[in-house]
Amino acid sequence: MSQTSQVRLDKRKYYSRDQIIRHAQKYPTFHWPTTELLLNLVYAYDLIATYIARILNRYHLSLSAFNLLIILARSEGKGLPLHEIGEALLVSRANVTGLVDCLERRGLVERVVHTEDRRVRIVRITKSGEELLESILPGYHGEVRELVxxxxxxxxxxxxxxxxxxxxxxxxxxxxxxxxxxxxxxxxNGG
Amino acid sequence: MSQTSQVRLDKRKYYSRDQIIRHAQKYPTFHWPTTELLLNLVYAYDLIATYIARILNRYHLSLSAFNLLIILARSEGKGLPLHEIGEALLVSRANVTGLVDCLERRGLVERVVHTEDRRVRIVRITKSGEELLESILPGYHGEVRELVxxxxxxxxxxxxxxxxxxxxxxxxxxxxxxxxxxxxxxxxNGG
DNA sequence: TATTGTTATACTCTATAACTATA
DNA sequence: TATAGTTATAGAGTATAACAATA
Structure with a gap:
């Protein structure tokens, strides 16, 4: 892979302060500290999210799927109703169904009907889902820590x-x- | 829309410090300040990105499309070759083609063959693209500034x-x- | 009537590989 | 041989509306 060493990781040359200010100063509402903050936030996020996605890719997990498994693991067996998962992940109800479907097919989570309100389904992490998490997390925490x-x-x-x-x-x-x-x-949750 | 007022924006109850530490302390590589930092970075990004995406949605622009237009506008007529756009937006070459196609169909950017290296196509913002930006940016800068x-x-x-x-x-x-x-x-740029 | 969850659809974004044309 | 760009495809993510079951 000769490409590997040639990839330029640092894209910040495309966002130079002088160039931005020169272009944007004609707008009275433009405010450099705000714009700088947003650029830095977005770029820092991009770097981390791309890197974490690569780690999780080894386990065929998306970032949302990983987050869901962790939230469920933390709930200590109690699980979460689907609509609360939507809130926690900032995802609409319709899309939570698909995410949970996908993890349920792989046996990592399960749906249980709520005993009191029969409209509600609780999603719980399975033994197999917990084992997957335990195989990921030691390396994950180590790699992320090294990164920062x-x-x-x-x-x-x-x-x-x-x-x-x-x-x-x-x-x-x-x-x-x-x-x-x-x-x-x-x-x-716009649905 | 009765939903509007009932949407809970704050999802942080799902990420309480005690719960996270209780679950993760069994991993020797776990490090609370690192995990806390990542959570806060991701959530701050999510909030801002979702909000900005809604603003841009009014103009039928994705975040990438908006960023591309701005980078091109800042280049002051010189434009950028497609592979540099990929670097700037952290997007693979193949996907830059699609993004530029989409904006070119709407007349917001144009491709020009590079005079010296005929493999290269330069992408430039058009008059119409600049006008669109000028209609967006005053409100955009104002709203974003209010947000922070x-x-x-x-x-x-x-x-x-x-x-x-x-x-x-x-x-x-x-x-x-x-x-x-x-x-x-x-x-x-994995392509 | 309102809420929970599902289905279906469509669009965007991403990743990858195979291809062309130029160098 | 390497690089710039395109095409094609498949998998995620997201947004929306219509629907069934339950409250």
Whole structure:
């Protein structure tokens, strides 16, 4: 694979500060710190998501499928109804059905009818799903940790704090917007 | 739409620190600050990406299409060869063709054969593409700025600095890995 | 009537391999 | 031989609407 060593990983030359500002300054609403933040957030996410997807690919799991298995494993046998899975993964109900179908066919999760509300199906992780997770997680945690090892624990904690504050800001703005307009902005679970 | 007001935007209850640590502490490679950082990065990205996708949806543009138009607009008429677009967007060559096809059909970009190397096609934004961008960007910048308005400029800059450091850490680790193994990890442009 | 979940559809994004034309 | 771009295909992800079962 001669390509491997020639792939340029760093795309940041396409997003130089000077070029962006030169192009965008004609818009009065343009704000460099905001734009810079978004670019860095998106690019950091892209790098990590692509890398994690490659790890999970070895196990034929998508990122959503992996997240679902982990959430179910953490629930300690109680499982989750399908509509709550949609909330947790920011995915619509219709698509949760497909995701769960796929994992159920492989025997990694199972559906159980809720005893009190017979409309509801609880999804639980199976023994086999737990075994798969246990074969993935040691290597997964190690590889991910190596990936971010140039940040100290303190920097990681600070980054987390700022990202949390960013999430709060977004959530508050969206709530304000959906209170204001009846045709307000919606996120997730649009079905 | 009675659903609008009932959608729960905040999914963080599914990712509580105690529950995660209780489940993951059996793995010696597990490291809470790293996991916390990843969760917060992914969720912040999800919120922003979903919101921006909704804005762009009004103009029938995907996030990639929007990014492509902006990169082309910033190049000030010079345009970009298709393989560089792949690098910039972290997308494989094959998929750049499709993306450019789609925008070319709508008259927003055009292909021009490179005069010196006749294998190369340069993609340029058209007048019509620039007009579309100019109709989107004022509102776009304003909405995005409102979304993150609970962070001060200083906090945004600090967040950017930390995200940059995170990007560097990832890029360095990936480079080390691909130097080590001939079948090394690759990102993007796998075609 | 409203909610949970399913089915069906269509569109986008992604990954891969085989192909062409140029260098 | 290597590179730029295209074509074709298959698998995910997402959005939407219509529907059945249950509340």
């Amino acid at each position: 090892n140039e940040l100290s624990d303190e920097e990681k904690a600070q980054l987390s704090r700022l990202l949390l504050k960013l999430q709060d800001s977004i959530l508050h703005t969206l709530e304000k917007k959906s209170r204001k307009r009846e045709d307000g902005f919606m996120i997730g | 308005n609970e962070l001060s400029d200083e906090e945004k800059a600090q967040l950017s600095r930390l995200l940059l450091k995170l990007q560097d850490s990832i890029l360095h680790t990936l480079e080390k890995k691909s130097r080590k193994r001939e079948d090394g990890f690759m990102i993007g």
